[in-house]
Amino acid sequence: MKQEQLILHERPNGLPDENTFQFKEVEVGEANEGQVLLKTLYVSVDPYMRGRMSDRDSYIEPFQVGEPLAGGVVAQVVESKTDQLEKGDIVRGNLPFQEYLVVQPDSVSKVDTNGLNPSVALGALGMPGLTAYFGMMHIGEPKKDETVVVSGAAGAVGQIAGQLAKKAGARVVGIVGSEKKAAYITGELGYDAAVEYKKGDVQQQLKEACPNGIDVYYENVGGEIGDAVWPLLNDFARIPVCGAISSYNLKEGEQDIGLRIQPFLIKSHAKMQGFIVGDFADQFGEAYKFLAEGVSNGELKFEETIKEGFKTIPDAFLGLFTGENIGKQLVKVADEE
Amino acid sequence: MKQEQLILHERPNGLPDENTFQFKEVEVGEANEGQVLLKTLYVSVDPYMRGRMSDRDSYIEPFQVGEPLAGGVVAQVVESKTDQLEKGDIVRGNLPFQEYLVVQPDSVSKVDTNGLNPSVALGALGMPGLTAYFGMMHIGEPKKDETVVVSGAAGAVGQIAGQLAKKAGARVVGIVGSEKKAAYITGELGYDAAVEYKKGDVQQQLKEACPNGIDVYYENVGGEIGDAVWPLLNDFARIPVCGAISSYNLKEGEQDIGLRIQPFLIKSHAKMQGFIVGDFADQFGEAYKFLAEGVSNGELKFEETIKEGFKTIPDAFLGLFTGENIGKQLVKVADEE
Numbered sequence: 315m316k317q318e319q320l321i322l323h324e325r326p327n328g329l330p331d332e333n334t335f336q337f338k339e340v341e342v343g344e345a346n347e348g349q350v351l352l353k354t355l356y357v358s359v360d361p362y363m364r365g366r367m368s369d370r371d372s373y374i375e376p377f378q379v380g381e382p383l384a385g386g387v388v389a390q391v392v393e394s395k396t397d398q399l400e401k402g403d404i405v406r407g408n409l410p411f412q413e414y415l416v417v418q419p420d421s422v423s424k425v426d427t428n429g430l431n432p433s434v435a436l437g438a439l440g441m442p443g444l445t446a447y448f449g450m451m452h453i454g455e456p457k458k459d460e461t462v463v464v465s466g467a468a469g470a471v472g473q474i475a476g477q478l479a480k481k482a483g484a485r486v487v488g489i490v491g492s493e494k495k496a497a498y499i500t501g502e503l504g505y506d507a508a509v510e511y512k513k514g515d516v517q518q519q520l521k522e523a524c525p526n527g528i529d530v531y532y533e534n535v536g537g538e539i540g541d542a543v544w545p546l547l548n549d550f551a552r553i554p555v556c557g558a559i560s561s562y563n564l565k566e567g568e569q570d571i572g573l574r575i576q577p578f579l580i581k582s583h584a585k586m587q588g589f590i591v592g593d594f595a596d597q598f599g600e601a602y603k604f605l606a607e608g609v610s611n612g613e614l615k616f617e618e619t620i621k622e623g624f625k626t627i628p629d630a631f632l633g634l635f636t637g638e639n640i641g642k643q644l645v646k647v648a649d650e651e
Numbered sequence: 652m653k654q655e656q657l658i659l660h661e662r663p664n665g666l667p668d669e670n671t672f673q674f675k676e677v678e679v680g681e682a683n684e685g686q687v688l689l690k691t692l693y694v695s696v697d698p699y700m701r702g703r704m705s706d707r708d709s710y711i712e713p714f715q716v717g718e719p720l721a722g723g724v725v726a727q728v729v730e731s732k733t734d735q736l737e738k739g740d741i742v743r744g745n746l747p748f749q750e751y752l753v754v755q756p757d758s759v760s761k762v763d764t765n766g767l768n769p770s771v772a773l774g775a776l777g778m779p780g781l782t783a784y785f786g787m788m789h790i791g792e793p794k795k796d797e798t799v800v801v802s803g804a805a806g807a808v809g810q811i812a813g814q815l816a817k818k819a820g821a822r823v824v825g826i827v828g829s830e831k832k833a834a835y836i837t838g839e840l841g842y843d844a845a846v847e848y849k850k851g852d853v854q855q856q857l858k859e860a861c862p863n864g865i866d867v868y869y870e871n872v873g874g875e876i877g878d879a880v881w882p883l884l885n886d887f888a889r890i891p892v893c894g895a896i897s898s899y900n901l902k903e904g905e906q907d908i909g910l911r912i913q914p915f916l917i918k919s920h921a922k923m924q925g926f927i928v929g930d931f932a933d934q935f936g937e938a939y940k941f942l943a944e945g946v947s948n949g950e951l952k953f954e955e956t957i958k959e960g961f962k963t964i965p966d967a968f969l970g971l972f973t974g975e976n977i978g979k980q981l982v983k984v985a986d987e988e
Contacts, residue, residue: 372918536913558913574907576873576895579925586923588916
């Protein structure tokens, strides 16, 4: 069966563009004994994928030119030659981006959607939800009446992170890039205030929104936003560093230059910690249970921005860097059968 | 009795100079009931004092213009009108810089010099030694065969910090500003290698000295030295941030600009933590015992650079920023009686 695959055509230098991606028609055969044939339903595009497009040392190996891009995928089993999965099962995995694919059942895990759209397994109950949980609860550790600032606050991770801090009794301020996102986080999500960074002086806005200083800064974006936060840190502040999207599209040889943080960390006796979700792999169960409970009883809210069609993946990905998405950005590739 | 006091004459803008300091003759009377009269023996000059000379928000209140500078002092009781201290006792305290002064006994603590020069209470067995201990052992947590880099490695804190890491079984590399200091840390202190930052490309030198990357970076200096370290951090690196001396003399309105650290912290899942010794006040006993044992059995070595005479305090202080001192910089004000 002929079908589409998305490959890395050329490593981007700076912002990815049309030359970065290429669609390729490939043949997918039947499942052999012990395998399953999957139909891709949803593909997740995430900022961290930009790092894999460059050939540099990172926490995850680079994509190879001419090879498929890969990431979070929710798929349905359309043919099964193993006892581990049945036809019709919904699964999730870190898989190449293509419409159909044959895999070993061990490379995916079954998703119990519990009446929810299966896309939730790529967002609130997937990697972004877990990332929010561990960064906020294990590094940020917000306490009652503390002030927590979340950047990228209306994004896939930020929307969950802020709500977890609210649940812990903190005052939560989100930094976002549009009025629509500001309305979403203060309305739907219950954040106490929003700062729109495109409206000018971020530090002044933060001062007004955080009259008692900042105890936890959940860092999703880096760059000038972080610079505006450092002088407002309270004693013993905690800074989980989850992402630095502002630096992901630097060109070869460019460096991310701004305020050095050491003087601020000393003055505030503050702690700053970079992490990826895999650092907490042994505690996924606990976190998943917590998030699933919140989602199913409606306490934990989330949005998804969904593009339709396999060919929209590059656009959906690029939109992450212009802030198009509210909540989790996904691409819907096919309907469930 | 007329005697000298050192006051803050003018807040420095940038590097302190002759206008920053002023000596003032003041009258010191006799001790009243319940008080002691002290004769200052040694005065400690430390980089953190520069922060107190500016009128800005910090972890410690600023010095006041026209009022005496203050800091670590070792003194001898020359007259006692309390049962708590006897004439001849050696004490230490955070005290105004003057030749003689009358204090309440509760504002000082008695020093048991154990045959050592009492100046040790301001260095290896004082604030710098404790700072080295908590930063290295409680935040850095070096493990056997890890690589530990210490900046300001021949300074009051650095000379102790590196030896503690050696004791923990780590490979220790010190960054210093002269050949003499390099010889001191690799010879006397047993560091495995020295990097002389004035000899050019610090990152290249560090790469050669740290073929397995950097697991702990004990940050004393900040600035370009830190920038050179970030790309070499290993997974799960720890960075105790003790000082950032390179930024202490920025002028009004100048900012400390360099590499933003967020991308490096994410890539390396690294932790960076600012601290001051007082954060660990409840554990001083444990640390002091550990350090005192090392000093008395000769395992823990240290140097002191001592200027003579109360009037040399400004010079001794300024020398900290040009790297004049090896080990702890002190001023000897008077002999014991």
